[in-house]
Each structure stands twice: as structure tokens, then as C-alpha cells.
Amino acid sequence: MSVLKAERISKFFGHFPALRNLSFSFEPGSCVALLGRNGAGKTTLLEMMAGLSRPTEGTLTIGGRVSLLGHGIGVYDELSARENLNFFASLHPRGGDVDAWLEKVRLKEVAEAPLREYSRGMRQRLALARTFMGEPDLLLLDEPFTSLDDKAVALLQWLLAEALGRGATIVLSTHQIPEAMQLATHILFLEKGKLAYNGPRPEEMLGDSKWIYRTYGVAN
Amino acid sequence: MSVLKAERISKFFGHFPALRNLSFSFEPGSCVALLGRNGAGKTTLLEMMAGLSRPTEGTLTIGGRVSLLGHGIGVYDELSARENLNFFASLHPRGGDVDAWLEKVRLKEVAEAPLREYSRGMRQRLALARTFMGEPDLLLLDEPFTSLDDKAVALLQWLLAEALGRGATIVLSTHQIPEAMQLATHILFLEKGKLAYNGPRPEEMLGDSKWIYRTYGVAN
């Protein structure tokens, strides 16, 4: 079961407050778009959810199996696609069906070749398989749409929809708002480390990406 | 004077043809959007224009002062903003006015601090100053909109417009089509290393980013 709950968490890098006093909680099946300007604290928050760092203050409760897609793709260049997935699957009791996933991201034919012979798109597809495999309860995605072409964006959106369908919780940060708005059910909007908006996705965001900056952003 | 002319250029990585038989030429004052799916060859082409690699076949003629903004930001973390700009300016006879540029990207107050204390946005602004300083004739930008927030995108677009205004040639690759279409005068559309479209920006692209994939892309 996925739980995602933050109570008054803050994160300081030394004296510098990267996140201040955030509280939120989300139900399973939510897709949360994490928005905010450069340096607002999106990556910091996601890394904290992933367990890569701990809050300086407050408590962050995360339950269930967590899966992360950060800036790096998180697969090994020296292994083949199959070996990669096998390794990540074997780390968990409920690892996932490697063959089915190779099929899903259309890498079955080249599954034995080492990754360094893959093109960028193929590596990205493998990274997506690695992230979504094994039915994780909480998916953490940091700018997942970056440098994806139209097809890859479609694949990612399809995977996201599927995960939402089986009740997973998704948190994704992005600057490419239109791509994210199609699926987002909630929005967390950060301004300089503070929570400026936390709630369901407003209708206005569908057509107008900058609506949230104008409405909840600090005038500047 | 900026010249940009390719005659039947190809690029092979070993036996793999990354680019096949491209010919194009652009006038000063053009803003060329380089589009194509992941692995189509955009970065390869830009690197060739930048002189980082040479075509396997064909000739590529580049004239004037070239300036590149690749995936990395291309400034030194150990130097201050001013030292960075001074260094890059000093490499060229017509280097550019460092103070004016520090002002322009709003880094004047912190110009003496070493870069590693800067936030991501500040580093990006400095990278933009480095790229646009000294009136380069040919600007090569590889996915420049990636992970920029709304303000940074606006700054970049303003700088691009200014450069176009004084007659520079711009080539930029991107997957974020709406951001690029506002300025683009021409489009180079690559499909698996081949030139699928080369010409002025069609009106249709303004509202519909995927138009070019549908119209000139190989069915798939």
C-alpha cells in the first residue's frame, strides 16, 4: 500500500533553507505534478522522498515499494538489457516479470546486447522499464519528459496511466507543463522552498501553463 | 560574415551512418530549428558545425565567429563569473564587453564569487552570457530550453531575438517545439540521419507541434 505523507518537513543545506515547513499527504492513485522555478526545491523534495536524504525537521512517511527515475537513467552501460532488468528485479521479492517488460518497451530482440550499443532512445525505454517494473507503489520522476521525442513521451504517458490505473502514487517534477497536465490529478507548487499551492489540478492549467506562476507565484 | 553551407555531408560512426547525405545552406539572419526524434542525428550535426568532429564525406563550410551551447554549460566552476567571461572574451579579438553582459544577465552584484556558490539558474544565466557575448556570427544551441523555467526561457528567447536582429545565424536543436517555433524562420527535420524536411517554417507548426512528424515523418 502506498503512503505519502509529509508533516512540516524542512530541509537545510547548512543554514540555507532549501525547503521550509511543507505539509501534504496524498491518496493512492494520485498523480502529483511538482512545479516550481529553477532552484525552488523540486529535486530536493523528490530525493528526500526517495530516501537519498533525510529531512532536517519534520517527518516524511513513505510506504510501499519506491521506484525512482532521476536525472541519470539508472541502468548499467556494461550489462545487457536483460541483465539490467534481472539485477534490479532480483533485489526485490516482488521484482517483476523481465520478459514481459522487455516486450513492453520493444527491446526483446536486442535484449542480449550490451547497453553501450544502444541509441539514446533505446536506453531511455530500458530506463522506463526499470522504473515501472515490479508494480512499485510510489513512482518518483524528476523531469522525466526532458529530451524525449514525441514517441517516447507517448510511451511514458501510457506507462503512467497504467500505473495510476492499478493504484500507484506518482510524483513527477517538470518544466514541460503541457505534457504533465494530461495526467496530473494534483499539483504541488513550490516557490523558493515554500509550498505556494497544494491541491487538485485547477482546470485553468490545461490550456495555460503559466497560470500557476501568475496566480500563486510571488510577484517579481 | 556568417556562412553556413553543407554539401552532401555524411557522418559514419564505424559502419553506422549517423548522418546521410545532407545538403543545406542558410543566409545570415536565419533561425534554424533542428528537429528530429531521439537518435536522429541532431547533436551529431551540431557538433560537426561546431568543429568538434569532421564529416566523413562531403564538405561543411562555416564562416565567422562560432559560439556553442551544448549539454554542459561550458563555464568553469572554479572561477568567478567575471573571470569566466574575461577568459572567454580574451580568446577573441572581438571578445565583447564583460561588464555590460554581467549587467544584462543580472550577475553584476555577485560577479566576484566563485561559481560553485551559484544556484542553477545563475549558472545558466552566466552560460547564456558566455554564449551570446562578443556578437558571434553563428550560434549553435543543443536543446537550450531543457530544464529552464519560464523566466529563463524568456531571457533566452530575448537573447535569441536580439542576435537575430543584428544578423547572426542560429541553429538550435530541441524537443520543446512550441518554445522554439516563436523564433524559428527555418526548419531542418532529420529522420534517422536523413534530411526529411529543409525549408522555411511552415505556418502549421505554430499551433501543432507534431505536424512535422505527421507530414514528413516516416509512417511507423
Added chain:
Amino acid sequence: MSDKILLTVGLASAAFLVRNLYQMFMVLPDEAAQGAIYRIMYFHIPSWFSCFTCFFASGLASGYAIWKKNFRGDSLAVAATEVGLAFTAIGLATGMIWAKIIWGIWWTWDARLTWAFITALIYAGYLMMRSMIDDPGERMRVTGVLSIFAFTSVVITYKAIDWWRTQHPGAILSFRTGGGNTDPAMEAMIYQNWFALLLLTVVLVAVRFRMEESRREIEGLRRAVYAG
């Protein structure tokens, strides 16, 4: 610690040192075998004791800092390490001068000397490492662990004269030898001077600790300004 207490401790340490110097040169006689130069031992040995004390404090403070995620512990650890390194330098310098006079060479590679050098290098590495890590939290963890690991080398340095046959003299203090081969007045002087140096250590560490605290504060403020 308030300025007043610090000042008092500092003055006490100075007064004590002056008194000790008077005792050393005016009251205590020359040593039988070495002559006048033996007096350098009143600084050599207490310096190493102070140095070990500092490194021990650094290890403890580091452990506390990691365990409690407390940056004050981290600041204390740097302060103690730096002052400890200063005493290492004094220990090395006095030892080398002594060596030049007694042995005729500045240095030899016996276990005690070598390990004293290794210890100095490890703790210098600790300081180097600090300057290379920008993130304060990571800096605290990494150098904290380093400080804890490094203390093993202090232990080896201390025990080197027992474990190996060294050119460096063996134990002379009665708590290690069981007593008997050192003049009690001379031994007492060692402890008295150590006490004076310890007072000085407290003052130095406290001052350095404050500096580190405000440096951290400034760093944070600066980042906050730049991030905007």
C-alpha cells in the same frame, strides 16, 4: 562560552606557562645524560598529549555530530582537529630539534616517528577533504567518519614504542613504566606544563569553534541570497 571565561582561562594558561618556564630553567637541574636540551621534553611530551586529546575530542565530536545530525558537533570536530594539528607541528618540531642535537640527524624512520607523521598526514587529509565538499551535511558525515577511523592511527602512534623496537626513547612516565626511572620532580613538571597547554587548547578550540560557527552561518546566508 562567554568572552570573560575564555579570557580568564587564557590568562591562567599564560600565567601558568610563565611559572613553568621559571621552574624549568631556574629550579630544575640539567639532566644527567643529555644536559640542558632535555628541557625540550617539557614541551615535546605535553604537546603530543594535547594533540592526542584534541584528536580524541574530534573523534567524539564527530560521532556525536553524525549520530545527532548536529552541526555544532561538526564545528567542534574541525576546531579540535586544527588545534590538534598545530600541536602535532609543535611535537614534530621539538622532536626534530631534539633529534638533531641528540642523534645528529633531523629524522629517522622508526615506528614512533613514522606513525606520528602518518597521523599528521591523515588529519591533514581530513582538513583537505573538508575544503572539497560543498554540501555541509555531506561534509559532516564524510569527514566525521574519517575522523573516527583516523583515531586508530593515534592509538598506533601512542603504542608504537611498546610494539616495536624504536630509536625513539621508550616510556618514561611512571604510569606506563610503573615508576622508578624518572625523577619525580621532572615528571611532575611534564604534567604541570601539560595542564598549561591544555588550558591553552581549550581557549584555542573555543575560538576556532566560534569562527567555524559563524563561517557556517555566513555560508548559509550567502547561499540564501544567491539562490533568490
Added chain:
Amino acid sequence: MLRQAWLVCVKDVRMEFRGKEALNAALAFALVVLILFSFAFDPTSEQIREITGGLLWILFAFSGVLLVNRSFAREQSNDCLDILIASRVPASALLLGKAMANLVFILTVEAVCLPVFSLLYNINLFLLPQWLLLVCLLTSWAISLLGTVFAAMTVNLRLRELMLPVIVYPMIIPALAGAMQLTNVVALGKPPEGDDLIWVRLLVGFDIIFTALALGLMDTILVD
């Protein structure tokens, strides 16, 4: 935890033995340094017997640290380390797994270099193979473990390839000193006895203390 450590170790070993790039490079490095040594120290003199252990273990310490450094670079190139931590693999399992894999690599380098050294310098090192093996195992574990711990800690450091030796070499000197001494003795065909047994005990103690310290502290180190 042991299962996950084993998985990590198997993955690392498989990755390396796939292309053998780092191994080959480390081997080549060791051989090149061997040649450098032959210019620095007259290799035909009898003196060379007395410094056999010293040469060998300096060599192994150098290439060992290079290998360890590489092993974390591999984990870092696509941010794989973050993924492992995010999917709740305990840091101690990671450390143990990687340390075991690095042990395998270091032992491989030693397995090649020892006979080559014997041949080139005309010194038979294998008079007491079981003792040699013991010394190699104990010391290589020390190098691998401490190397892995500090590589894990310095994984984000700009100057890792420079700082890693600066930190690791002084820390493993006790183990190296023991190994040098024991190798010298064993190369003469004498089983260690008397004073030399202290070095064996030192090696064992060193391994135990640091393994315990590392496993205990690791979980707090990797996550802040």
C-alpha cells in the same frame, strides 16, 4: 542483507569480466610500474630480495585503489547508486557486495603479478603457497574494504581520483607494513614465527575492526 550483498557482488564481477577493461588496465598499470621499478632499483642485485615485499605491496596498493575508484565510477555514471538506495537496498549490503567484488579484482591482479614478478626478478615467491595466499587474502581485503568505504564516501567529490589514495594509503599502512614484512619472510621459505606472528595478528585484527566499523557506520554515511 547478505543476499543483496551477494547480488551486488555478482553483478559487479559480471560487469567487469564482460569487458575486463578496468582489470586489463589495472594489470597493465601494475606491469608498467614493475618496469619503472626495475629502472629505479637495480633488479639484478641481491638487495632486491629484501625489498620484494615492499615492491609488491606498493604495486598492489596502487592498482587496488585504482580498481576501487573505478568500481564506484561505474555505479555513478548513470546515477545507479541513487536507484539502489532509493529501492531500499541497505547501504551496508552495497558496501559489502562491492568490497567483495573488489577483492576478487585485486586478487586477480595479484594472481597475475606474482608469477610475473617471480619470473622477472628471478625470485621464487611460491615456496610457501598457503602462507602467501593467507597474506594476500587478508591484505587484499583490507585494501578492498577501506578503499570501498572511502570511495563510497567520496563518490561526489570533484577530486576523487586524487583524494582516494591520499586518504586510503595512510589508513591501510598498518596492513601493508605487515604484508610487506610477511611476504619477505615467506619468500625466503620460512614460515612466519616469533616476532612475525605479531604481523599476522595485526592483519587479522585490522580486518576485523574495520569490517565491523564499516558495516556499523555505513548506513549513516551514505544517506544524509
Added chain:
Amino acid sequence: MLRQAWLVCVKDVRMEFRGKEALNAALAFALVVLILFSFAFDPTSEQIREITGGLLWILFAFSGVLLVNRSFAREQSNDCLDILIASRVPASALLLGKAMANLVFILTVEAVCLPVFSLLYNINLFLLPQWLLLVCLLTSWAISLLGTVFAAMTVNLRLRELMLPVIVYPMIIPALAGAMQLTNVVALGKPPEGDDLIWVRLLVGFDIIFTALALGLMDTILVD
């Protein structure tokens, strides 16, 4: 071209002397290896005189390559090298500038290590300072130049930190062998004469040939 080389050199030196991180680390590395050596070779024996040159130049070769490696890593961290090439700075200017900066760094390390070595090993190396300086200059330029050339070539290699020593050490062995021999002679207070002058000529020739080769070839190496 010389102007640009000078600019690159000044920039590199300024960058390094700002934080002195790599220099400090290289110095610490050299000192640590000095200690390692003291365990490996009986440092109190008279024999040590005969291997002084060997020890010193192995030390300098090691830390030199680390410094050179670092100097390119710095260029690469934000893809700055690409920017320089793209803005038509000739590769030979880049090479020359970086080689000069690296020479400064290596000489700095030597300037600290030589007195420390003299002190610790109780050997006065400064009996003929002008000869020592000459040997240091010639050999350090060889290390710096060849190191910089190969670092430039391997700049995109995954295994650079491993491959660089493997390639550079064998190439500079002639220079190192000369330096070792000459340092041994000079440390005895004898100016090189007779057979030893051949080594001086070898060093000079080595420097000239490789500088010419590097400057000539560099423009074709960096761009593929």
C-alpha cells in the same frame, strides 16, 4: 597562438591556485607515497643513497600524472573543452597552455618534496642546485607535455584515470631513467660528466622531439 596558449596557462594556474585543491592533494599524495617507500625499503641503510633518484622520480611521475589528469577533468566537467574548440582556439595553443600550467604544478610539488626528502632521508640533494634545477625542468616538461598530450587524447575515455598512467609511464621512461641517473649523480655532489652527459643530451633531445611532434600533431588529434 602563443597569446592564446598563455591565456589558457594563466587561466589554469589561476584556477588551481585559487583553491589549491589538486596541488594540496598531489602534495599529500607524494608525502604519503614517501612514507610507503620508507616501509618498503630500509630507509636507514646506506643503500638508500643509490635509489634516491629512483624514488624521487617515481614519486614525481605518479603525482605528475595525477595532476595532469585533474587538469583535463577540470576542462571537461562542464564541457568547457568543447567550447574552446568550437570557438576556434587552436588545439596546439590549448595543449601548450595546459602543458605549461601543468609544468608549474609539477615543479611546485617538486619544490616542496625535494627539501622534505632531504630532511627525512638525511640526504643533501642540494649540493649542485643548478644541475638539480636543470634536471627537474627538463624532466618535468617531459612528464607534463606527454601527460597533457595523452590526457587530451583520452579525455572522453571512461577509464581515463586508469589508462593515462598505463600509456604515459612507458612513454616517459627514457626521460625518467635519465632523471634518476642524473639525480643520483648530482646528489653525490658530482657534476655530470662523461657517460652521464649522454643522459643530459637524451633529456634535451627527448623534450625537443616530443614538443615538436605534439605541436605538429595536436590539431589533428583533438578533432575527429
